[in-house]
Amino acid sequence: MGGTSAHQESYESMRSAYVRSFLLFFLSCALTIEVLVAAYISYLHNAVLFPFELDVSIAAFGVLLILTIKRIALRWIPLATMVAASAFLFYTLALPTSYELYVLGFVPIIPILALALLENPREIQMVLVLYLVGLVMLFIVNHDAFVARYPLPALVQYGAAAALLLVIVAKLRGLVLALRGALDRKINMQRKMLADQAFSAARAEAILKSIGDGIVVTDKRGKILFLNETAEKLLDMHAEKAVGKDISSVLRKEMEDGTKIPYKDDVLARVLAGDRFEADRDKRYYVVRLDGSRFPATMIVTPVILDGQVIGAVEMFRDITEEIEVDKAKTEFVSLASHQLRTPLSTVSWYAEMMMAGDAGKLTREQKGFLKEIYEGNQRMIHLVDALLNVSRIEAGTLSVKNEPVNIAAIIDDVLAEILPLMKDKRLQIHTSAPPDAAILLQADPDVIRVIVHNLITNAVKYTPDQGKISIGLERDLENVVLSVQDTGYGIPESQKPLIFSKLFRGDNVLDKVTDGTGLGLYMVKKLIDKLGGKIWFDSSEGKGSTFYVAWPKTGTREQHGTRTLIPESLATVR
Amino acid sequence: MANKFIFIAEDDMAYGNVYKTKLEKEGYDVEIVNDGNNVIPELKKRKPDLMILDLMMPHKTGFEILEEIREDPDLKHTKVVVASNLSQDIDREKVEKIGAIDYFIKSDISIFELVEKIKRLIAS
Numbered sequence: 001m002g003g004t005s006a007h008q009e010s011y012e013s014m015r016s017a018y019v020r021s022f023l024l025f026f027l028s029c030a031l032t033i034e035v036l037v038a039a040y041i042s043y044l045h046n047a048v049l050f051p052f053e054l055d056v057s058i059a060a061f062g063v064l065l066i067l068t069i070k071r072i073a074l075r076w077i078p079l080a081t082m083v084a085a086s087a088f089l090f091y092t093l094a095l096p097t098s099y100e101l102y103v104l105g106f107v108p109i110i111p112i113l114a115l116a117l118l119e120n121p122r123e124i125q126m127v128l129v130l131y132l133v134g135l136v137m138l139f140i141v142n143h144d145a146f147v148a149r150y151p152l153p154a155l156v157q158y159g160a161a162a163a164l165l166l167v168i169v170a171k172l173r174g175l176v177l178a179l180r181g182a183l184d185r186k187i188n189m190q191r192k193m194l195a196d197q198a199f200s201a202a203r204a205e206a207i208l209k210s211i212g213d214g215i216v217v218t219d220k221r222g223k224i225l226f227l228n229e230t231a232e233k234l235l236d237m238h239a240e241k242a243v244g245k246d247i248s249s250v251l252r253k254e255m256e257d258g259t260k261i262p263y264k265d266d267v268l269a270r271v272l273a274g275d276r277f278e279a280d281r282d283k284r285y286y287v288v289r290l291d292g293s294r295f296p297a298t299m300i301v302t303p304v305i306l307d308g309q310v311i312g313a314v315e316m317f318r319d320i321t322e323e324i325e326v327d328k329a330k331t332e333f334v335s336l337a338s339h340q341l342r343t344p345l346s347t348v349s350w351y352a353e354m355m356m357a358g359d360a361g362k363l364t365r366e367q368k369g370f371l372k373e374i375y376e377g378n379q380r381m382i383h384l385v386d387a388l389l390n391v392s393r394i395e396a397g398t399l400s401v402k403n404e405p406v407n408i409a410a411i412i413d414d415v416l417a418e419i420l421p422l423m424k425d426k427r428l429q430i431h432t433s434a435p436p437d438a439a440i441l442l443q444a445d446p447d448v449i450r451v452i453v454h455n456l457i458t459n460a461v462k463y464t465p466d467q468g469k470i471s472i473g474l475e476r477d478l479e480n481v482v483l484s485v486q487d488t489g490y491g492i493p494e495s496q497k498p499l500i501f502s503k504l505f506r507g508d509n510v511l512d513k514v515t516d517g518t519g520l521g522l523y524m525v526k527k528l529i530d531k532l533g534g535k536i537w538f539d540s541s542e543g544k545g546s547t548f549y550v551a552w553p554k555t556g557t558r559e560q561h562g563t564r565t566l567i568p569e570s571l572a573t574v575r
Numbered sequence: 576m577a578n579k580f581i582f583i584a585e586d587d588m589a590y591g592n593v594y595k596t597k598l599e600k601e602g603y604d605v606e607i608v609n610d611g612n613n614v615i616p617e618l619k620k621r622k623p624d625l626m627i628l629d630l631m632m633p634h635k636t637g638f639e640i641l642e643e644i645r646e647d648p649d650l651k652h653t654k655v656v657v658a659s660n661l662s663q664d665i666d667r668e669k670v671e672k673i674g675a676i677d678y679f680i681k682s683d684i685s686i687f688e689l690v691e692k693i694k695r696l697i698a699s
Contacts, residue, residue, distance in 0.1 A: 342660050346682040347589040350597070353686045359600055382682060 212318075217304075219312045222247045222263070222272060234297075234319055236289050251315065252288040256296075261285070271301045271313050287317060295319045327395070334392040338385045345385065348378045380516055387520045390451065390566050391503070394527045399566065401531060402445040408453070408481065409434050411446070412472060415454050419461055426466045434474040442481050442552055447566045448528050449552075455521040456485045456548050462514050464489035464545070481554055486547040492540040500538070501526040509542060525550075579697055580604045582623035584614045584640065585658075586632045590681065594627065597686055598693070611635025615643055618650060624697050628675070630659040630666065638669065645674045656696055 208215060214231030218224050224247055227239040235242070235250065242250045248263040255261065263269050286294040299317040303310045352375040354360065356368065363371065393399050412432065416423075423430060442449065460470045468488040475482045490510050492500055499505045504519035529536045529550060540546035581598055585591045586609045595605045608617045611634040618626070626644075630637035637657060644650045656677040657670045667678045677696060679689070 339660055342682040343587055343589060346660075347593050349682075350593045350686040350689075354593075354597060357687070359597070385682075 211316075213316045214318070216242075216247060216251060216315045216317075217312060218247050218268065218272075218315070220272060220310065222269065222313075224250060225312065231317075234287070234295070234317070236291070247315070251317070253285050253297075254288055254294070256284055256286065267299060267301045268313050268315050271303045272310060274303075274310055295321055296324055331392045331396045334388055335396070338389040338392065341385050342382070345378060345382050349375065349382065352378065384518055384520075387518055387524065391520055391524055391527075393566065394524060394531070399531065401448060403443055404446065405441045406444045406446045406449050408442050408449060408483065409474060411450050411453050412457070412474070412483075415450070415457050416472075419458060422461055423470075426461070426464070426468070428461065428464060428467070429469040431469065431471040432473070433471070435476060443555070444532060444552060448532060451566050452525050452528055452550060453483070455525045456483070456550070459521055459548075460485050460487035460489065460546075462517065463487065463510055465513075468545075476554070479554055480551040483550045484547055486545065488545040491542040491544055491546050492538075493542050497538075497540065501536075578602055578604045579624040580606070580621060581693065582618060582621075582626045583607045584611075584626065584632060584637070585609060585629045586611075587629070590629070590658075593686070597690065601690055601694075603693075609633075611640060614640050615647070615650070618644070618653070622650075623653065625693060626653050626655045627693075628655050628657050630657060630661055630670070638673065641670060641673045641675060654696060656692070 208228045211228065212230055214234045215226070215228040216224060216231055217226040224242050224245055227235075227237075227242045232239055232242075237250065246263075247268060248266070251268075253261045253266060285297055285299065287297045288294045296319070297317045298320055299315055301313055301315045304312040304314060352371055355363065356371055356375065412434075416430065416432075457470075457472065464470060464487040470488075471484075471486040473482075473484040473486070475484075490507070490513060492507050493509055496505075496507050500507070501522050503523045505523070506517050506519045510517065526536055532552065534550060534552040536548065536550050538546055538548045579602075581603045583591065583594050583605060585594065585607060588609065591607045591609065595607060598605045606617065606621075606623075608614050609632075611632040614632075614635065628637045628641060632640075637659070641655060641657070644653055644655060655675050656679070657675040658679055658681055659666065660681050670678055677692065679692065684692075
């Protein structure tokens with residue numbers, strides 16, 4: 001919290017500087033007024049009303065007292081000063097003199113207060129000098145009476161007065177010069193500070209203006225304090241109109257399907273409430289303008305924190321219409337390209353099949369071997385194109401998902417039958433366990449479930465070395481149907497676990513062992529499970545194996561309408 | 576006895592050639608038309624035992640051709656099997672509704688499965 005305490009220190013010093021200058025001003029005024037009043041009273045009565053020696057002794061006493069107290073404890077000074085002043089007041093009240101003394105009695109309090117409250121020696125000096133000036137003025141006004149009371153030779157009197165005057169003038173001159181110097185320095189400093197502030201303000205404004213993202217700043221209650229130009233444009237609203245309004249009425253958000261997002265669930269509201277939460281990247285939000293039109297946006301909210309308290313928030317948002325368009329164009333391109341790729345791939349496949357069947361004459365063993373390689377390479381390509389097409393359909397968001405009873409146990413059996421040749425090749429042990437009431441029904445889309453099951457089981461087979469063991473389990477609890485696929489395979493390196501569901505990602509440890517992976521399988525599985533409203537997680541240790549778990553809610557998955565369905569995958573290499 | 580006749584509407588000659596090669600080896604007469612506009616006139620010249628129809632063709636789509644066949648009293652009993660790379664359920668439902676007797680996706684079927692299917696459909 002170094003920054004905060006430095007901030008507080010500068011605040012403290014600023015405050016004490018203000019207090020001091022105020023005191024100085026106040027004391028000077030008080031002194032002047034008191035002296036004038038005393039002079040006027042003296043003039044009226046034409047008599048000495050100023051007990052000079054008393055005054056001086058009290059002042060000296062006060063100074064000594066204050067100096068002592070100051071050393072003891074600074075915090076007691078105001079109290080001590082008050083006590084001293086009160087004591088003096090009572091003392092003067094007790095004297096059998098005229099009421100004018102009451103007024104004059106306060107005069108010595110001035111240097112006492114000055115010493116007590118002022119810390120800058122120059123300021124103390126100034127007050128003391130002003131005080132001396134007052135004394136001299138009193139002396140001049142009451143000269144006759146003074147002489148009558150202190151019958152000193154005229155030369156001594158005038159000499160003393162002149163000396164005092166000289167001292168005062170010299171002091172005043174020094175003071176004026178010092179003040180002027182201090183003033184100049186202060187002015188220069190402030191000028192520089194102002195220039196710096198103007199520069200940084202101009203710079204901040206330029207930065208805020210030039211930022212291509214919309215920026216809205218709010219206070220603690222979500223009232224808008226500031227809106228930059230981009231935000232004005234995006235929201236089609238002038239800053240003057242927005243400032244002071246609730247952000248919930250200006251930056252209204254909804255989901256893609258038009259579901260409004262209540263203010264309490266909004267990222268900004270959560271940040272203001274103190275949540276450590278800045279953005280929700282998984283969801284696509286739309287910002288709704290006042291006229292009802294909307295645009296897709298991403299947003300980041302940063303809290304404004306002062307002294308550990310959230311005092312407001314800055315919300316940056318960006319129109320991502322174009323990004324979505326580009327993404328869509330990319331997806332459509334992949335879809336189109338994949339379609340075009342399927343034609344030559346299937347004809348290559350058909351010719352290879354015909355040749356292998358001997359349609360073009362009997363082949364030698366070697367020719368058969370080469371042809372098998374061509375055929376399998378081609379099948380791999382078909383498999384990849386199918387996966388790409390499926391991924392592009394999932395990403396395009398046009399996938400339709402049915403909601404009908406699915407016998408997941410039957411799907412597992414189907415997939416196992418399909419990849420049996422590969423499992424035999426690798427001499428893998430396979431173990432399945434399911435509850436006794438064999439058919440487990442799930443309300444879902446059979447094609448989607450099949451793609452998920454297929455990918456998980458073929459992954460286990462692909463990434464397990466020869467003679468390994470694969471266990472497939474199916475369980476039900478109160479809410480979910482849980483599929484687990486366990487293998488004794490290569491496992492996932494610890495550092496790469498967070499990346500395992502990323503598109504095109506493949507673990508370092510399998511790149512050289514399994515060369516026909518695409519990095520699309522788990523990505524697709526995760527996307528599909530998210531779409532269905534299920535969950536996927538895994539345990540894995542490198543060199544020992546992995547277990548993937550998928551849980552689907554028993555109550556059924558979300559039905560979604562779309563124009564596309566998945567291509568049922570098959571493990572092309574073993575067909 | 577004359578060979579069974581298979582009429583193929585397919586614009587992509589890569590497929591056309593492989594159909595022709597394989598089906599002729601299997602003992603069928605094969606004719607291929609690769610322009611949507613020529614399909615109906617050619618079809619009228621010799622009635623096939625089976626027609627294989629591609630969906631994406633120049634000038635006239637397979638959907639349109641199939642509709643014309645079903646509306647033409649002379650051709651409406653033609654056995655039509657649709658072969659496409661459009662793998663969407665919605666396309667399949669659409670052609671089955673118009674009256675195709677079967678539907679297959681070219682990249683998902685092996686040539687042997689295709690021949691088996693053709694034999695079965697002609698015999699039915």
